[in-house]
Amino acid sequence: MPSDTARTHAAALRLLLITCLAFAGPVHAAAEAATVDTVDGRKLESLVIRNPAAQATVVFENGSRATLDGWGKVLEAVSPSATVFAYNRPGYANSEATDAPRDGATIVEELRASLRRKGLAPPYVLVGHSLGGLYMQLFARRYPEEVKGLVLVDALYPRVVKKPGDFPFLTRAGKWLFFSRTVGEEIDRIHETGEMVAALPRIDDKPIIRLVNRPLSSTAIPVDFGAFNFDEGTRAFVRGLYPKAKTVVADASHQMQVTHPEIVVAAIRDILEARRLGSAP
Numbered sequence: 001m002p003s004d005t006a007r008t009h010a011a012a013l014r015l016l017l018i019t020c021l022a023f024a025g026p027v028h029a030a031a032e033a034a035t036v037d038t039v040d041g042r043k044l045e046s047l048v049i050r051n052p053a054a055q056a057t058v059v060f061e062n063g064s065r066a067t068l069d070g071w072g073k074v075l076e077a078v079s080p081s082a083t084v085f086a087y088n089r090p091g092y093a094n095s096e097a098t099d100a101p102r103d104g105a106t107i108v109e110e111l112r113a114s115l116r117r118k119g120l121a122p123p124y125v126l127v128g129h130s131l132g133g134l135y136m137q138l139f140a141r142r143y144p145e146e147v148k149g150l151v152l153v154d155a156l157y158p159r160v161v162k163k164p165g166d167f168p169f170l171t172r173a174g175k176w177l178f179f180s181r182t183v184g185e186e187i188d189r190i191h192e193t194g195e196m197v198a199a200l201p202r203i204d205d206k207p208i209i210r211l212v213n214r215p216l217s218s219t220a221i222p223v224d225f226g227a228f229n230f231d232e233g234t235r236a237f238v239r240g241l242y243p244k245a246k247t248v249v250a251d252a253s254h255q256m257q258v259t260h261p262e263i264v265v266a267a268i269r270d271i272l273e274a275r276r277l278g279s280a281p
Helices: 004-014 017-021 068-078 104-117 131-142 169-178 181-188 190-199 232-239 261-273
Strands: 035-039 042-049 057-061 083-087 124-129 147-153 208-213 246-250
Touching (some): 035 104, 057 068, 057 104, 057 131, 068 083, 068 261, 124 131, 124 261, 208 261, 246 261
Parallel strands (some): 057 083, 057 124, 124 147, 147 208
Antiparallel strands (some): 035 042
């Protein structure tokens, strides 16, 4: 019989379709404070709330089809304890699309360049929702010396999404019909990005909190358009990615930062207060 942990991971995997299809949450006050800069000839929208006394910067990465507005309540609650940075990737809201590849490596480098332009130095607490969680895993593994810790908000993990060529025909057609070019290109590079994450050294010495949405309602129906791997091998691989991470399971929603911001805020505060794993007390 599967353990509670195995069932948690299985449920999480079956909800990950929402990861690629999620809409942005309702607009909060954060959007009013966002600015639009011109970077390399294109507009990029971001929000910085500076805290001169802070010892870390909390960096937020949106999920697919989501924008920085969804972090509004979280930004407000965290800013007294840290400097915060949120932004919209190229092709979202007021950030202009780009011809650059939409794989995780490119997106991570664009994000790091934005942080440098804003004068925001490490250490960073990386907070990634959904697909943004996959990008933040790549950031943390590529540049562990810049990262204090990681909060993964109902995140996507390597090898959960199939190669785009293995998507059923109707799924591929739906992606082309209903998603923007940017969103479609990001989805097409998910598997590739996941393999980048898997190929890099582990970050078990970093404090990591995984927030997992597991609805208890009998009306919650998992959806699968044939784009996801639900086999036991994939589940075991995901379970083994971050063995020292703290996992918080909540009856919330995939847009946890919008519907249950207090859960996300508590996790960020825990990371801000955490010491490096294995360090002297």
